Amino acid sequence: MRLKFTPIAIHTVLLTYTAIALLPIALIIANAFKSRRAIFTDPLALPGPDSFSLRGFAKVLAVSDFELYFINSLTVTLVTLALVLLFAAMAAWALSEYAFRGRLFIGLVFAVGIMVPIRLGTVSILELMVALDLTNTLTALILVYTAQSLPLAIFILTEFIAQIPKDLKDAARCDGVSEIHIFFAIIVPLIRPAIATVAIFVMVPIWNDLWFPLILSPGEDTQTITLGVQQFIGQYVTDWNAVLASLTLAILPILALYLLLSRQLVRGLTAGAVK
Amino acid sequence: MTPKSATLPLLTFFIAPAFLIYAVFSVYPLISTMVLSTYDTDAAGGHSFIGFGNFTTLLTDDAWSGPFWNALTNNAVFFAIHMAVQNPVGIVLAGLLSLPRLRGRHTYRTLIFLPTMLSVVIVGFIWQLILSPLWGVSEGLLSAVGLGDWFAPWLGQEETALITLSLLSVWQFVGIPMILIYAALLNIPEDLTEAAQVDGIGHFRIFWHIKLPLIAPTVALVSILTYVGNFNAFDIVYAVKGAIAGPNFATDILGTFFYRTFFGFQLQQGSPTMGATVATVMFAVILIGVMIYLALMQRRVQRHAF
Numbered sequence: 182m183r184l185k186f187t188p189i190a191i192h193t194v195l196l197t198y199t200a201i202a203l204l205p206i207a208l209i210i211a212n213a214f215k216s217r218r219a220i221f222t223d224p225l226a227l228p229g230p231d232s233f234s235l236r237g238f239a240k241v242l243a244v245s246d247f248e249l250y251f252i253n254s255l256t257v258t259l260v261t262l263a264l265v266l267l268f269a270a271m272a273a274w275a276l277s278e279y280a281f282r283g284r285l286f287i288g289l290v291f292a293v294g295i296m297v298p299i300r301l302g303t304v305s306i307l308e309l310m311v312a313l314d315l316t317n318t319l320t321a322l323i324l325v326y327t328a329q330s331l332p333l334a335i336f337i338l339t340e341f342i343a344q345i346p347k348d349l350k351d352a353a354r355c356d357g358v359s360e361i362h363i364f365f366a367i368i369v370p371l372i373r374p375a376i377a378t379v380a381i382f383v384m385v386p387i388w389n390d391l392w393f394p395l396i397l398s399p400g401e402d403t404q405t406i407t408l409g410v411q412q413f414i415g416q417y418v419t420d421w422n423a424v425l426a427s428l429t430l431a432i433l434p435i436l437a438l439y440l441l442l443s444r445q446l447v448r449g450l451t452a453g454a455v456k
Numbered sequence: 457m458t459p460k461s462a463t464l465p466l467l468t469f470f471i472a473p474a475f476l477i478y479a480v481f482s483v484y485p486l487i488s489t490m491v492l493s494t495y496d497t498d499a500a501g502g503h504s505f506i507g508f509g510n511f512t513t514l515l516t517d518d519a520w521s522g523p524f525w526n527a528l529t530n531n532a533v534f535f536a537i538h539m540a541v542q543n544p545v546g547i548v549l550a551g552l553l554s555l556p557r558l559r560g561r562h563t564y565r566t567l568i569f570l571p572t573m574l575s576v577v578i579v580g581f582i583w584q585l586i587l588s589p590l591w592g593v594s595e596g597l598l599s600a601v602g603l604g605d606w607f608a609p610w611l612g613q614e615e616t617a618l619i620t621l622s623l624l625s626v627w628q629f630v631g632i633p634m635i636l637i638y639a640a641l642l643n644i645p646e647d648l649t650e651a652a653q654v655d656g657i658g659h660f661r662i663f664w665h666i667k668l669p670l671i672a673p674t675v676a677l678v679s680i681l682t683y684v685g686n687f688n689a690f691d692i693v694y695a696v697k698g699a700i701a702g703p704n705f706a707t708d709i710l711g712t713f714f715y716r717t718f719f720g721f722q723l724q725q726g727s728p729t730m731g732a733t734v735a736t737v738m739f740a741v742i743l744i745g746v747m748i749y750l751a752l753m754q755r756r757v758q759r760h761a762f
Binding site: 194203206220221224267271279291299301306308331332390392407444 | 460461469470471473474475477479480484485486488492548552553558559560562569570571574577578581582583591592593597627658659660680684690691695714718728731732735736738739742743
């Protein structure tokens with residue numbers, strides 16, 4: 182038997198899978214804008230003049246602090262990203278540029294962190310945070326997420342720094358520029374293209390994480406969007422308008438950001454993967 | 457590039473921030489958890505050293521071994537379904553996307569990857585609603601294609617809940633094998649496939665006999681990433697079924713078992729030392745997988761070197 186790959190057959194398969202990937206999400210978003218009656222009588226219809234309703238959103242915004250959850254998630258994600266980019270770039274530079282005793286050891290210790298999930302240390306992380314009086318703070322999340330993200334970021338950035346031409350550094354060294362200055366003035370601008378790759382590997386898991394917010398900072402003031410939605414739905418599970426609206430509020434920002442940046446994001450992902 | 461020598465203050469300046477944060481909040485807790493697994497918690501909350509006693513309890517005590525083996529078996533099923541569905545579907549999609557002269561490949565790639573970007577919790581809730589018999593969307597859709605009788609509350613039944621949950625996770629994460637394998641396929645030099653194309657060999661045979669063996673390392677990488685991710689999973693079960701992982705623990709995996717052991721639930725008090733024990737066992741399970749992966753990779757590299 183010889184399989185025929187006609188363009189029509191290929192597009193049929195790809196379109197079918199695209200529909201499988203998107204329809205569930207579209208269904209949730211479309212129904213979030215409908216009245217309770219319409220959600221149940223005609224779930225597959227788009228919201229029309231008769232069925233349009235924002236009651237769910239009004240409820241969500243009235244009874245829960247979605248803006249706060251959103252700001253919390255944004256703070257944690259962006260502060261972590263900044264710390265990871267700075268510290269990982271510095272460490273990656275030192276590990277790839279200088280010869281020193283213990284280089285291999287430090288490199289290996291970081292490498293282990295790429296494969297071993299930090300979650301397995303949760304019992305001690307919680308004890309540590311209690312001892313440091315950091316429970317129910319965003320700082321606790323930022324510290325754990327920074328520790329979680331550093332190994333992979335260092336790995337990606339080391340590969341990237343290794344490709345920087347030697348001449349650039351040597352020219353600066355001949356001019357008597359200090360090593361710290363070489364790093365910040367020459368190397369940092371050059372690794373900017375790698376930032377997209379690092380950013381996607383760092384930000385997405387943090388934004389989406391439930392485990393550490395649930396355990397380290399479940400307090401009302403420090404809930405992230407993922408935990409906030411989880412708790413909200415647990416509480417209002419029978420209010421379909423509110424549940425659909427809260428899911429939509431959680432999906433839309435990511436959706437907008439993803440579609441806006443998808444080219445760079447997917448390119449960053451494949452670039453990281455090839456290494 | 458020959459590495460330069462550097463002074464200790466300079467090295468400290470560059471490496472210390474990353475190393476300190478990583479050591480204190482990742483390495484230390486991991487080691488400390490393993491140490492804690494050799495201690496017992498008394499009624500007052502104090503700890504006393506008992507060696508491997510907790511592990512004996514976990515593996516042999518009736519109250520512990522049943523739930524533990526149940527969670528481990530369920531987790532193995534969870535992983536097996538990912539390997540059997542997620543990765544083959546990812547490979548097929550990547551293979552189609554990498555076909556020459558395909559229109560709209562960027563759009564397909566972007567859209568199919570979309571669910572992977574969402575939070576596992578959100579995905580869990582989305583499907584919980586869609587599969588809910590209360591809403592009836594899935595039943596309606598199945599009826600439309602004449603399969604209305606097939607519908608059952610899959611997430612609620614003991615026999616089907618775990619498979620359904622696994623498939624939800626597969627649905628979300630198909631994008632990862634797809635994108636990694638797609639990238640690997642694009643990196644295959646064209647001259648390797650050109651000769652076959654000139655000979656009039658079809659795309660399918662070129663893919664199966666030439667490209668697939670070349671991307672075997674990426675398939676192995678995807679497999680180990682799936683393995684580590686699956687044996688560390690928690691969010692999907694917690695979001696859809698809660699920490700109790702119902703019905704009747706049918707969807708309990710190591711992550712939820714760990715959470716319940718550590719924090720306790722209605723039927724049992726939480727215990728940090730038993731929690732640490734479960735975490736250490738999870739660590740061992742993950743380590744075994746990583747070791748097998750590294751050994752296979754090593755063999756492959758050696759075979760190519762000679």
